[in-house]
Amino acid sequence: MATMTSSAFTLGAVPPGLVLILGGLLLPLVTGQLRRVLVLAFPLLALFLVWQVPNGPVLTLPFLDYQLTPVEGSTLSRLFGTIFGIMSFAGALFALNQGRTVELSAALVYAGGAMGVAFAGDLITLFVFWESMALASTLVLWSASTRSSYRAGMRYVLVHLFGGVLLMVGIAAQIAESGTVAFTAMTLDGLGTWFILAGFLINAGAPPFSAWLPDAYPEASPSGTVFLSAFTTKTAVYVLLRGFPGEEILIFVGLYMVFYGIIYALLENDMRRILAYSIINQVGFMVTGIGIGTEMALNGAAAHAFAHIIYKALLLMSAGAVLYQTGKRKCTDLGGLYKTMPITAICGIIGALSISAFPLTSGFISKSMINQAAADEHLTLAWFLLTAATAGVFLHAGIKFPWFVFFQKDSGLRPPEAPLNMRLAMYLFSALCIGIGVLPGPLYALLPYPVDYAPYTAPHVLAILQLLLFSGLAFFVALPYLKRTLTITLDFDWFYRRFGAALGREFQVKGSASRERLAGVTQRRLDAFIRGLYRHHGPQGVLARTWPTGSTVLWVSVILAACLVFYYL
Template identity: 65%
Template sequence: MMDSVIPPGLFLIICAPILALASQSALRRPLMLIIPLMALGLVWMVPDGPVITASFMGFELIPLRGDALSRLFGTIFTLMGFAGGLFAFKQKSTTELVAALFYMGSAVGVVMAGDLITMFIFWEMMAIGSTLVIRSANTPGAIKASMRYLKIHLLGGVILMAGLAGYLGEGNPVLFEAMSLNSVSTWLILIGFLVNVGAPPFSAWLPDAYPEASFSGSVFLSAFTTKTAVYVLIRGFPGEEVLIYFGLYMVFYGIIYALLENDMRRILAYSIINQVGFMVTGIGIGTQMALNGAASHAFAHIIYKALLLMSAGAVFYRTGKRKCTDLGGLFQSMPVTAICGTIGALAISSFPFTSGFVSKSMIAQAAADQHMAYVWYFLEAASAGVFLHAGIKFPWFVFFQKDSGMRPPDPPVSMQSAMILLATLCIVIGLFPEQLYALLPYQVDYVPYTVTHVVNMLQLLLMAGLAFFVMLPMMKRTLTISLDFDWFYRRLFPALFDLLGRIIYPIYGRVIDLFKNRLDRLISLVERYNGVDGILARTVSTNSAGALGLIVLALCLGIFYQMQ
């Protein structure tokens, strides 16, 4: 078995330096397309069950394992890598692409790992890869944001590692399978996972860092970290009720902050947390229907979110602007971008005949099946809210609203084709969901297209649309950001340290003054005997040293003899 299968994650990671070597040659562009496609092929060559096993410090590791869930995530990660590679044709920084391959490879490594230790190693590599993708935008903002991003993810990694060490120390199997929240260590593991999923209070890292990446960097970033975290939650904590509350909080957090936001890429970043919130809620519900919903929604989400960030990236590429207050009216000169962006916006809103409709509704259906009334009501309200904050707000303020007067052309063909590819996928999955359903971990017993469901969804969404335009005067864009939990570590804690310093320093000074005289005397005393001419610093002959040693030894002997 072992010799016929190449681990797709490792393959991508090994290809990263190869791409770096080709940075100046004409090969870079084709390589960036072929490598993810080859990895996609490798994902599909991994058979079910443990494929590679190895012994490490007494643990039986399974660095490569295949099953439906792993294959689903491996497929969408590599597919996304291909589309992202196409979109990044004009990216001048090869560093970003090398980092993106490394990042993609470690994400694929996580979802195809059969044991916790392998998972953790790839998990940490992912943090490094993604930090480099952000940093390679090479603006002062990006460099600072990447360091804040790295610190949060290293913190999450430390918590996860502590949890794993405890978990394995308690004698649990190293196999990566469902765990129950019955010990401190499993809670730590869960917290480690939740940091990456963007759960409160660690949500701010995402809208802080992703929008600082380059036009193509944020496309790669949107795909891997949070969705890998969704994968590990599906695998490790299906049906944990606490996830429902985290998920619902994230869903509304994303909507409210996106409504307040002015930067188009930050709007999309908040809506990642909103969408991942739906998945986390589904994992918390935990039935087969809900887990299928969470997994398929992750699949559909990666496509339409990448599409949305591509359309935002195209606007950024052409205009260099990100703020809604500076944008508007771009549909006139960027029709392809506007249409593709709108298709992505419809798909994220679960509009009928798009990919979001066939995936997200399984989660709400699962809540209804389980008679979770409040969860269901919240999810439906949130569905309307998605249309509000992403479905309409994003295309409206970027491509329509007031005319900014800018007439930038559509982006280069490579970027357009990447957008058209993903827009097509959004619609094809929406029209023919069977293909996606066949990839899901459980048998799908769900019919998305009934007259009732389509009509109800249209009622909900179009009324949300009406609400948007009725409330438009209240949503006038302002040059503002909204404070979030990152305020604590970006403002409060540094300010407290500063304050502490100001209080402590005078006290420290007084204490020093108090002891200064005595200290001076002590120092001169020491200097007298041990200084340059001090009696203890003089050189002595070997003979006297030997004699001195002999005396000391004799003394020791005498003391020990007395003690017997």
């Protein structure tokens, strides 16, 4: 029987994520204007419920010999629940003219799974919501209804199911070792915690499975990619913040992700793949902050996850609007779109400035906290690499994306502005990017630890402006070398896309030959067995012949005599 911390029912005991999941399942049953209203109403209702959850366990359920905690509030869970609710609303607004109900329905279930993880107080509840995210996000990807989205979705779900298996093994081992299902901070002192960390890192886009993200996300619909960008990787950041704060190995994993994303994004020609690689890059900053593990670093990682969901969604909204209006996604096919899509261009630029940590934008007040934490801990190499990576982010996302899509050599395309609902979603997130950057206090108040940090000091502002200025200069000096061509960049996914497929075909050929040989041998043995039966039991067989009466009586007597002998012995 479910129990609550108070005797009376409270709204805080209602799982906010469950509202989104039920809303997603209800959505196919309604049509027309009602569906458009509900797809916006459910995220707002879930967001309201997020702020009704008090700190500590609120709802518990008995399961076997354990006590599950589907709803447990904390400052960190409330922060992530808030941004997941905001993202659900803005993503639904952007996708409002999406004709495929399955995408909207799956997207709400997907968001509900992420919100469920944010408030999960035990590992079993976490795993259930974690796997629901994997399945729902696959449906979001498949709802694009293209051959490439189907193939990418198959690879996507295989990677995430593999990660889910690792997580399940780790949870089982952890429960066996600790005797509890509670989700608390862990240390890498047992096999179970290593498996749990591996499962978390796969969803974060960490090596060697980083390639699933740029392989899958760009194949979704314009609105589907916006949803996909927000939940899987940031939910992984959340569980790393709760489960493994201060694990030093995460510093190295995060720094790898930072530069991996930059290098591949600079090589890329597809505008949405550029932004997909930059997701890995930005999550790398967060993972590095979690590895540093101080209060400043953890606050920075949490704040950066909050800000990143907004500005990354804004960037993908602008890219999605371009794709929606032109049908083009290659940088070599685009250019000069600022002439007829100025609003989309301006919103894209705001997102690009935010991801580059430009002063007065949300990225500046969050990313600088992680850099400052590295400096405070005297992690010189990490500080230097994070600073250099900030310049690299400005190159690939801050300048390259808007330049090649909106301002480079005129492509001759003259698409109209995006539909009103898409523009409204971009207005909302543009305002949040600037509002959080100008007034960071409300966001800092939501962070898990007290914030003693002033982002707008003269050294901070001048240092970042100088860094971005010279990065921009380097971009335009090297512009002739950055011209994109129709090339393919190889990544770790080659092993399961090409080598794995070739290996599978080889097994199929060899297996078919072996099966045919086995079938031939089996058939020959079966034929021989049937012939033997026919020889003995057929019409002319020994056992089927009609015996004379005398012979039959003789044999019956012999058998009866033998029975009598054995009986008396």
